[in-house]
Amino acid sequence: MEQDGPSLLAARIAARCATQVNRLTRQIVAEQEAVVPGLATLPDAIKELEIASTTRHGLRLFLRMARGEAVTDADMRLFRERAAQRVGDGVPLAYLLSGYMVAHRALWRALCAATRPGEDAGLHRLGELILTALERTTTAASEAYLKEVMLAERGKSLRAVARTLLSGRPAGDVAARHGVVLEPGYYVLAFALGDPSPGPGGRRRARAIQATLDRLADEPVLSSLDTDGGHALLPLRIAVPASRLSRRLVDAAAPVHTGMAVAGDIAEIPGAARQATRIAEVARAGGRPSGVYGLRDVLLDYHLGAPGDSGTELAGLLDILEPALVGTLDAYFAADFDRRSTARALGVHPNTVDNRLARVSTLIGADPRTSRGVMLIGAALTARRLNTAAVADP
Known part of the structure; x- marks a missing residue:
């Protein structure tokens, strides 16, 4: 598309900032830590990798806009993913949006510093583009954040039902209260994480396992997952080959050893959970690779590890x-x-x-x-x- 005079000037000014992306990223992350409450307490891996990479992506995306290139929905995917992760990290939405304001203010200052006499029309055009970019970014992030919050609330309901089933207590009333239809039988999965980690890292692994199961089942799966592992209940009617399940779980959260047992009805769930837990522990202790294991896969080790x-x-x-x-x-x-x-x-x-x-x-x-x-x-x-x-x- 042919650009007018202000647009050409805007592209020229933005081009002078192209070599400053890494410096600007460091500056923005430092300003965000100083201004946004709670950001400085996040693990360094999140600040140095995720927040910095998102900032670089946003800067480069803006420079593309300044050159007249179109911004697609796929370009906003990283902002949505990071916003959803911030929910699990305990970062309030207001703090997340404040971080975006800090970044765009820093970008505006850099553009002003790069503007030469007689280029005011180009700077005005860049001001419009910054507002457009800020609107798109905050909208995408807010929508993803709020969606994740709703999913988290639904997850609490599913965990309440799952824990009741796993405990052996009557679950009919709890399930009805949370709008969950109970299945006749379940595959009971137990997860032994190779390096359980507290905080955001552990929560992310639990969320990755949950998301993998939800995608495979094409519906929310009952689970009691936390940073140490836990259990999940996959309906028997969902035919997922063990090899495929194993591959997906390993890709999502390795190292993870998963024990699988069958509960033909609701009453069998607690016993199946105990068996699945021991299968997972035996597979991990025996040095088996990450994956999904049934009783026959570890039968000798399971038998030899019996107490007595x-x-x-x-x-x-x-x-x-x-x-x-x-x-x-x-x-x-x-x-x-x-x-x-x-x-x-x-x-x-x-x-x-x-x-x-x-x-x-x-x-x-x-x-x-x-x-x-x-x-x-x-x-x-x-x-x-x-x-x-x-x-x-x-």
């Missing part, structure tokens, strides 16, 4: 061994009983591996080079890992 005298005795079988011998056994089993591969993994000579295995046989009375020894020591290693994980994360 025999489980405790089995886990303690290897306590007499020094750490180097236990490490050799771990490497030996990981190498599928190949002594040379074990030696390479440990950085020792194969004869050293043989000597250590012989010493293990002498100390515990079970030879890891025999079928009986393999079964017993393999079970002991598994029980030991599960017992250690239980002590570390009661």
